[in-house]
Amino acid sequence: MSGAALADAPAGATRAATSTCAHCGGAAAAGQRFCCAGCGAAFETIQQLGLGTYYRDVVRDTLARRLQPNTEPRTDLARHVRTAQDGSHELTLAVDGLQCGACVWLIESVLARDPRVAGARVNMTTRRLKLSWHGTVDDAASLVGRIEQLGYRLVPFDPACLSAAQDRTGRELLRALAVAGFAAANVMLPAMAIWVGLFSDMGPATRALMHWVSAAIAMPAIIYAVRPFWRSGWGALRQGRTNMDVPISVGVTLVTGMSLVQTINHAEHAYFDGAVSLLFFLLIGRVLDHYARAHARAAAEQLIALQQTDVAMLEPDGTVARRDAAAVPAGARILVAPGERIGVDGEVVQGETTLDTALVTGESLPVSATAGTRVFAGTLNLGAPITVRATAAGGATLLAECVRLMDAAEAKRGRFVMFADRVARHYAPVVHLAALLTFLFWWGVQGMGVADALLIAASVLIITCPCALALAVPAVQVIGTGRLFRRGVLVKSPTALERLAEADIVVFDKTGTLTDPALKLVSTHDPDALKLAATLAATSRHPLSRALAAAAGPVVPAEGVAEVVGAGLACGDIRLGSAAFVGVEATATTPALYLARPGAPVARFDFAEALRPEAAETIAALRGLGLEVQLLSGDREAAVAHAAARAGILTWRAGCSPVDKVAAIEALRASGKRVLMVGDGLNDGPCLAAAHVSISPSTAAEISQNAADVVFQGASLAPVADAIRTARRMKRLCQENIALSLAYNLLMVPVAVAGYVTPWLAALAMSTSSLLVIGNSFRLRRQAR
Amino acid sequence: MTPLLWLIALSVFLGGGGLALFLWASRNGQYDDMDGAAQRILFDDDRK
Numbered sequence: 001m002s003g004a005a006l007a008d009a010p011a012g013a014t015r016a017a018t019s020t021c022a023h024c025g026g027a028a029a030a031g032q033r034f035c036c037a038g039c040g041a042a043f044e045t046i047q048q049l050g051l052g053t054y055y056r057d058v059v060r061d062t063l064a065r066r067l068q069p070n071t072e073p074r075t076d077l078a079r080h081v082r083t084a085q086d087g088s089h090e091l092t093l094a095v096d097g098l099q100c101g102a103c104v105w106l107i108e109s110v111l112a113r114d115p116r117v118a119g120a121r122v123n124m125t126t127r128r129l130k131l132s133w134h135g136t137v138d139d140a141a142s143l144v145g146r147i148e149q150l151g152y153r154l155v156p157f158d159p160a161c162l163s164a165a166q167d168r169t170g171r172e173l174l175r176a177l178a179v180a181g182f183a184a185a186n187v188m189l190p191a192m193a194i195w196v197g198l199f200s201d202m203g204p205a206t207r208a209l210m211h212w213v214s215a216a217i218a219m220p221a222i223i224y225a226v227r228p229f230w231r232s233g234w235g236a237l238r239q240g241r242t243n244m245d246v247p248i249s250v251g252v253t254l255v256t257g258m259s260l261v262q263t264i265n266h267a268e269h270a271y272f273d274g275a276v277s278l279l280f281f282l283l284i285g286r287v288l289d290h291y292a293r294a295h296a297r298a299a300a301e302q303l304i305a306l307q308q309t310d311v312a313m314l315e316p317d318g319t320v321a322r323r324d325a326a327a328v329p330a331g332a333r334i335l336v337a338p339g340e341r342i343g344v345d346g347e348v349v350q351g352e353t354t355l356d357t358a359l360v361t362g363e364s365l366p367v368s369a370t371a372g373t374r375v376f377a378g379t380l381n382l383g384a385p386i387t388v389r390a391t392a393a394g395g396a397t398l399l400a401e402c403v404r405l406m407d408a409a410e411a412k413r414g415r416f417v418m419f420a421d422r423v424a425r426h427y428a429p430v431v432h433l434a435a436l437l438t439f440l441f442w443w444g445v446q447g448m449g450v451a452d453a454l455l456i457a458a459s460v461l462i463i464t465c466p467c468a469l470a471l472a473v474p475a476v477q478v479i480g481t482g483r484l485f486r487r488g489v490l491v492k493s494p495t496a497l498e499r500l501a502e503a504d505i506v507v508f509d510k511t512g513t514l515t516d517p518a519l520k521l522v523s524t525h526d527p528d529a530l531k532l533a534a535t536l537a538a539t540s541r542h543p544l545s546r547a548l549a550a551a552a553g554p555v556v557p558a559e560g561v562a563e564v565v566g567a568g569l570a571c572g573d574i575r576l577g578s579a580a581f582v583g584v585e586a587t588a589t590t591p592a593l594y595l596a597r598p599g600a601p602v603a604r605f606d607f608a609e610a611l612r613p614e615a616a617e618t619i620a621a622l623r624g625l626g627l628e629v630q631l632l633s634g635d636r637e638a639a640v641a642h643a644a645a646r647a648g649i650l651t652w653r654a655g656c657s658p659v660d661k662v663a664a665i666e667a668l669r670a671s672g673k674r675v676l677m678v679g680d681g682l683n684d685g686p687c688l689a690a691a692h693v694s695i696s697p698s699t700a701a702e703i704s705q706n707a708a709d710v711v712f713q714g715a716s717l718a719p720v721a722d723a724i725r726t727a728r729r730m731k732r733l734c735q736e737n738i739a740l741s742l743a744y745n746l747l748m749v750p751v752a753v754a755g756y757v758t759p760w761l762a763a764l765a766m767s768t769s770s771l772l773v774i775g776n777s778f779r780l781r782r783q784a785r
Numbered sequence: 786m787t788p789l790l791w792l793i794a795l796s797v798f799l800g801g802g803g804l805a806l807f808l809w810a811s812r813n814g815q816y817d818d819m820d821g822a823a824q825r826i827l828f829d830d831d832r833k
Contacts, residue, residue: 057827101823101825104825105825122821123817123818123821124820126818175811178804178807178811179804182800213793
């Protein structure tokens with residue numbers, strides 16, 4: 001987050017005279033090789049290890065965090081270390097800042113040079129580092145420190161979460177796919193022979209042999225690979241619903257059973273090849289769909305893991321230990337430094353400060369806090385250090401209320417039925433009825449034998465078996481989800497894009513969603529003062545210092561700066577900080593810094609929230625897409641009116657509590673609207689759950705990111721409009737695909753009913769329709785990237 | 786007929802071998818990091 005704020009374009013004039021940092025690639029002051037001392041040290045380390053080719057190979061990723069080392073407090077590593085029986089230790093960490101394959105190489109090479117390390121492997125897909133070493137548990141800190149010193153940020157994963165996240169469904173699907181693929185390929189050998197045999201002179205004995213070989217290969221594979229479909233279809237039937245998996249399961253099972261009977265009777269046709277390849281095609285769709293979403297979900301988990309910070313807990317003996325926020329018992333005392341987020345819910349017991357509660361209540365102006373003030377996890381400490389006493393998660397906290405509201409909202413929302421399942425609802429009964437009528441006609445009216453009539457009925461089922469229909473939606477989903485993923489939009493819910501395409505009104509939260517989560521320098525003043533102030537501010541991690549340094553552009557940090565905690569920065573005669581610190585009367589109503597220097601009047605720097613980049617353009621684009629736009633905020637009226645005017649939003653409401661917000665969303669729903677909620681705060685969680693579909697920025701509170709269907713990364717608001725555009729295009733493609741496969745079925749059903757469908761014709765018809773559908777889906781990729 | 790039986794058995798056996806290899810590789814985690822596998826080949830391992 002800090003990286004993104006610092007990387008923002010600085011004000012015009014200062015931009016021209018900059019150079020590029022040799023380590024992180026960010027902007028550095030003119031003539032300087034590095035943007036900061038940390039980058040210089042990292043560069044030295046890499047050169048000393050003889051890994052300098054890294055800089056030749058690295059391809060910078062604009063979405064990734066910049067490789068700038070900073071000194072965030074180290075998290076509690078020992079808690080997450082697992083010790084194996086042979087005495088080696090293992091730790092899994094989320095890596096922030098991976099740019100490309102060169103970073104993987106660099107991290108692994110640096111760790112491999114340490115004699116303690118037994119193994120270090122970075123998974124680029126999940127962006128996780130698995131580290132194992134010999135020695136003591138405490139070695140973790142020094143090993144992790146070596147990588148953090150290069151500019152990466154490492155956050156440990158809880159081993160309990162990791163084992164839970166092991167993807168059982170994915171593995172089962174993949175194994176089923178492998179088995180079906182093996183069988184589909186090998187069953188073709190006898191099947192081809194039989195097809196050719198139809199036109200030449202294959203003897204009945206050879207044909208029977210081929211059928212038996214087919215059965216031997218196909219039967220076990222079908223029994224194994226059809227299980228995922230059976231389970232899902234049976235689950236739906238038990239709840240009195242039907243989905244696409246019902247006709248698939250029934251069709252495949254019936255066809256396989258019929259083919260076995262045919263084989264035993266030495267008959268002419270058996271459909272083992274059709275049944276197996278049908279399963280193979282369907283499983284390809286399932287597997288791709290599953291992995292695309294698992295990928296997006298893992299990325300979303302990673303974002304949340306990276307947001308986690310540990311807290312400084314005051315032990316009874318007076319020492320300070322850094323602990324995981326979850327491991328803090330009620331009643332414990334927590335020290336919160338300026339610029340740090342409070343990790344727990346609690347009550348201030350010591351100290352006086354100002355707090356930024358934007359992520360919790362949506363209030364954009366800092367509020368003051370003294371002993372006795374209730375504080376919530378996620379609140380940012382802007383002023384002096386404070387001590388907080390952690391409270392148990394009781395029923396009275398804001399968080400508990402939000403969780404309760406969310407549960408209630410979710411229960412009311414009702415189940416969304418996927419488009420494919422809505423089609424299946426009408427399709428399945430028609431298909432099964434057609435097959436039944438076909439059987440009755442041939443058996444009852446035409447006096448055909450039961451087995452032959454059943455075979456014709458089964459061929460109707462095979463032809464209509466919704467192979468293309470079942471691929472129609474996943475094929476589009478996979479391509480669409482992947483496309484959005486590459487643009488930093490993570491689609492977490494399987495039905496999110498369908499719901500997004502239906503939205504007709506967008507409700508934004510203001511603070512942190514429409515506006516940038518970080519404060520921005522707003523007042524104009526002489527550039528010399530700004531430059532000078534920035535040289536001081538560059539040494540501090542205080543949020544206002546960071547905002548000031550970001551606005552001034554790269555500067556050489558001043559030397560010998562002393563930070564007076566909670567007051568300001570001093571460097572000789574120059575002072576930057578609060579009004580009291582520089583010795584003037586406070587004149588600002590918004591957050592401000594004052595600069596005092598010899599021989600010049602005191603300069604004031606005002607900070608305020610600013611709209612996200614491309615906010616107004618995005619709002620206009622949403623209107624262009626035919627959506628209504630509203631703003632619902634918990635902030636004061638003046639601030640909301642101002643933001644609404646600049647973003648071009650006409651309908652807005654200020655001062656909403658979480659309950660008001662949910663009520664507003666539900667009123668909109670009651671009037672028949674489909675609401676897209678975009679929000680980030682703890683107080684937006686219930687709204688996100690209540691809305692038809694919801695989007696969160698990746699800077700949002702954890703509870704909101706969990707509730708949202710879609711999470712977008714980056715500072716710009718543009719992904720919101722982009723996601724809707726892609727979702728609508730996907731919906732149209734899905735409809736086209738379904739129309740295509742239905743038309744195809746309509747064409748083939750009379751042929752099947754008449755009894756003319758032979759196994760080779762069924763195979764041909766099925767593959768053609770599937771290819772047609774997949775080909776149509778790929779048109780989504782061709783659209784302007 | 787006999788060579789035919791032999792050949793069918795052989796082909797199924799070979800295919801089964803491929804299937805077993807795939808299942809082993811997937812259980813072994815070789816498909817866990819497709820992006821990394823594609824990029825690793827570009828970087829020399831200098832520990833020779």
